[in-house]
Amino acid sequence: MLESLKKIQNPFIRSVTAAATVGSVLTLVAALVIGVINGKDKSVYRFGTYSSLLGIGCGAVFGLVFTSHKQSTQDISYQQDDQTISNNKIWKDWRRFVVVRKVKESEEITSFYLQPEDKGNIPNFQPGQFLTINLDIPGQNKPVIRTYSLSDYPEICDYYRLSIKREGVPNGLDVPPGIASNFMHDHIHEGSVILVKPPNGKFVLDLQKSLPAVLISNGVGITPMLSMAKAVTQLNPKRPIWFVHGARNGKFHAFRHEIAELAQKNPNLHLHFRYSRPTPEDEGHFQSVGYVDTALIKELVEQEAEYFLCGSPLFMQSIIEGLKESGVPDDRVFFESFGKPMKVVFNSQHQTVTVGERIEEAEIVFTKSGKTINWKQEDGNILDFAEANEIYPPFSCRVGICGTCMCKIYSGEIAYQEEPTAKIEEGSVLICISQPKSSRVVLDI
Numbered sequence: 001m002l003e004s005l006k007k008i009q010n011p012f013i014r015s016v017t018a019a020a021t022v023g024s025v026l027t028l029v030a031a032l033v034i035g036v037i038n039g040k041d042k043s044v045y046r047f048g049t050y051s052s053l054l055g056i057g058c059g060a061v062f063g064l065v066f067t068s069h070k071q072s073t074q075d076i077s078y079q080q081d082d083q084t085i086s087n088n089k090i091w092k093d094w095r096r097f098v099v100v101r102k103v104k105e106s107e108e109i110t111s112f113y114l115q116p117e118d119k120g121n122i123p124n125f126q127p128g129q130f131l132t133i134n135l136d137i138p139g140q141n142k143p144v145i146r147t148y149s150l151s152d153y154p155e156i157c158d159y160y161r162l163s164i165k166r167e168g169v170p171n172g173l174d175v176p177p178g179i180a181s182n183f184m185h186d187h188i189h190e191g192s193v194i195l196v197k198p199p200n201g202k203f204v205l206d207l208q209k210s211l212p213a214v215l216i217s218n219g220v221g222i223t224p225m226l227s228m229a230k231a232v233t234q235l236n237p238k239r240p241i242w243f244v245h246g247a248r249n250g251k252f253h254a255f256r257h258e259i260a261e262l263a264q265k266n267p268n269l270h271l272h273f274r275y276s277r278p279t280p281e282d283e284g285h286f287q288s289v290g291y292v293d294t295a296l297i298k299e300l301v302e303q304e305a306e307y308f309l310c311g312s313p314l315f316m317q318s319i320i321e322g323l324k325e326s327g328v329p330d331d332r333v334f335f336e337s338f339g340k341p342m343k344v345v346f347n348s349q350h351q352t353v354t355v356g357e358r359i360e361e362a363e364i365v366f367t368k369s370g371k372t373i374n375w376k377q378e379d380g381n382i383l384d385f386a387e388a389n390e391i392y393p394p395f396s397c398r399v400g401i402c403g404t405c406m407c408k409i410y411s412g413e414i415a416y417q418e419e420p421t422a423k424i425e426e427g428s429v430l431i432c433i434s435q436p437k438s439s440r441v442v443l444d445i
Contacts, residue, residue, distance in 0.1 A: 090123045094134055094195040100159065102190050105254035109220055110185055111151065111163040117193060124157040125150055125199035127207070127231035128224045128308070128336070131160060132396060132404055134195035137183050143195075145394050146180040147402040149310070149336070150199060151223035151255075153230035160196070163254060165220035200403060202421055203336040205308060207235050212305040216319060218246035218292055221311030224336060226255055228308065233266040241269045242301055246292035246315070249275050250282040272300055291315075294322025309335040337399065362436035366391055366445045367410065375436055381417060382431035386445060393431060393445050400433040407431060412441035 101113035114131075116122055128149070135144045152161035166185045167178025188194065205213060205228040213232070215225040222245050232239050243263075247253040253273065263269045273286040274296065288296070297307075297319070307323060309316045316335050323333055362375045364382065369391045379385040383405055386393055396404040403422030409429045415437040420430050431443070 090198055092198070094197060096193050097160070097196045099188055099190055099192045099194070102188070105163055107251045108165045109163050109254040110166070111161055112184065112188065114160045114162065114194070114196065115158065122157060122160065123198060125160075126201075126204040127153055127228040128204040129199040129201040130224075130402070131162060131199060132197040132402055133162070133180075134197075135180055135183060137179060140179070142392055143394070144180050144183075145396045145404050147396045147404070149201075149224040149227070151226050153227045153234065155234060160199075163220070163223045200422070201336070201401070202423070203308075203310075203334060203401075205231065207231055209306070210236075210239055212240040212242070212301070212303060214242040214244065214297065214301050214305050214307045216244045216292060216297065216307060216309045216311075218311035218315050219252075220254070221309075221315075221336075222254060224310050225308065226259060229259065229262060229269060233262055233269060237266050237268060239268065240305075241266075242272070242305075243269060244272045244274070244292055244297065244300065246274045246276065246311075249278050250285055251279075253285075256285060270300070272296070292319070294319055294326065297323070298326060305332070307333045309333070310337075313337055336401070359436060359439065362412075362438065363440045364436060365440070365442040367442060368445055377435075380435070382414070382434055382436070382441075382443070386431065391445060395432055398432045400430050403430065405430055405432045408444035410442040410444065412439075413437040414441060 096117040097114040098117050099112050100115050101111075103111045103113075105111050130147045130149045132145060132147045135146070137144050148162045148164055150160055151163040152159075164181050164184050167181045203224065213228070215228055217225045225243065225245070229241055229243055232241055243259060245253070245259075250256065253275070256273070259271065263271050272288070274288045274290055274292050275282060275286045276289070276291055278286055278289060290296075292315070307319075307328065309319055316337060320333060320335065324330075360377050363372060364375050364385070365372045366386065371389065371391060373385075373389050375382075375385055379388070383393065383395055383398065393407065394404050396402045398405075400416070400418055400420040401422055403424070406422070406424060406428045408427055413436075414429050414434040416430070417433045417435065420433065422430060424430060429443075431445070
């Protein structure tokens with residue numbers, strides 16, 4: 001009976017059907033009782049009549065209740081499915097985030113805590129990944145796009161934290177200071193809204209491994225290392241971690257107290273801070289004087305390990321060279337650099353792409369800009385070539401890491417100057433590290 005009722009969609013018809021069915025059954029039972037007991041007794045007939053009416057009423061109510069219960073269950077199921085879809089949905093393009101907190105971490109570095117303006121959920125991220133942000137800066141003829149490492153790893157991911165160094169004027173160069181970093185420090189405050197893309201990047205620490213990890217950084221390179229250290233402490237606290245950081249002194253050492261408190265919770269987290277110019281006030285807060293180098297790393301770590309590096313290009317280049325000379329395998333060293341490509345790298349991470357013969361000249365069609373321009377080998381990568389011809393595609397890192405410059409390629413082929421780090425969508429290319437490989441290339445720029 002229940003299976004038959006489930007097939008009836010109309011609640012009124014279902015109620016009538018249930019009433020008729022139950023009423024018929026009770027009427028039949030009452031008739032049998034009357035025949036057995038005393039067919040001439042009027043009270044018995046009244047009993048039969050009341051039983052039939054009661055059966056009809058109970059059946060009708062049962063039909064309605066059964067319908068309501070089923071509908072309620074379906075509604076709950078739909079709500080759960082909708083919630084699951086909502087929780088798992090990750091935005092793909094720009095999303096508005098509000099700065100809910102701004103904290104000065106050192107003389108140069110300030111942290112910005114971001115939450116979505118729409119109050120929706122945000123996906124967790126892998127320790128070491130970065131965010132791409134879009135800034136509308138007065139005086140700039142186009143949005144300024146930059147990538148910054150995530151510097152925290154909250155147990156409940158309800159915010160993102162970016163810790164940004166104020167970039168000054170480079171030594172010996174007549175160029176303005178960092179446009180994006182100075183704008184963030186001076187003009188982005190609590191309540192400000194900025195555009196953000198989802199977490200991205202392949203410079204991540206595998207939390208499932210047990211092999212010791214050595215986190216090596218200087219300056220603002222501490223940001224992804226702090227995220228990694230926090231993630232391991234939360235999710236794999238038995239894994240040995242060496243946290244080696246170099247700074248000028250305590251005033252320029254961001255998160256000194258935060259990482260020290262983390263080490264108190266995790267006995268497998270070993271800290272070593274090296275200051276190049278310590279002050280008397282720094283006494284007791286650092287372990288050695290000088291610059292972080294391979295000799296220090298070899299002194300601290302005497303076992304097989306994975307090495308993660310982030311910092312200035314010259315700093316990382318020196319460490320990488322030293323590790324390679326010490327016999328550390330290529331696949332045990334990982335690094336992140338948002339600046340110019342380093343000259344010395346491991347083959348497994350940045351190898352020159354030599355598939356196919358390079359060409360000397362090509363015709364590049366920029367469909368959105370409506371320009372067709374002849375490219376020559378000396379013009380360099382496609383991004384540089386576009387900018388030289390007053391075409392300004394979005395970009396950030398310029399070294400194939402962030403993926404900001406990715407665009408569709410409609411026809412032709414390109415050759416990468418270096419192995420891309422960013423994940424590239426099918427039918428797309430990174431123009432910051434590529435050149436034409438065919439005589440004609442058509443791009444969605």
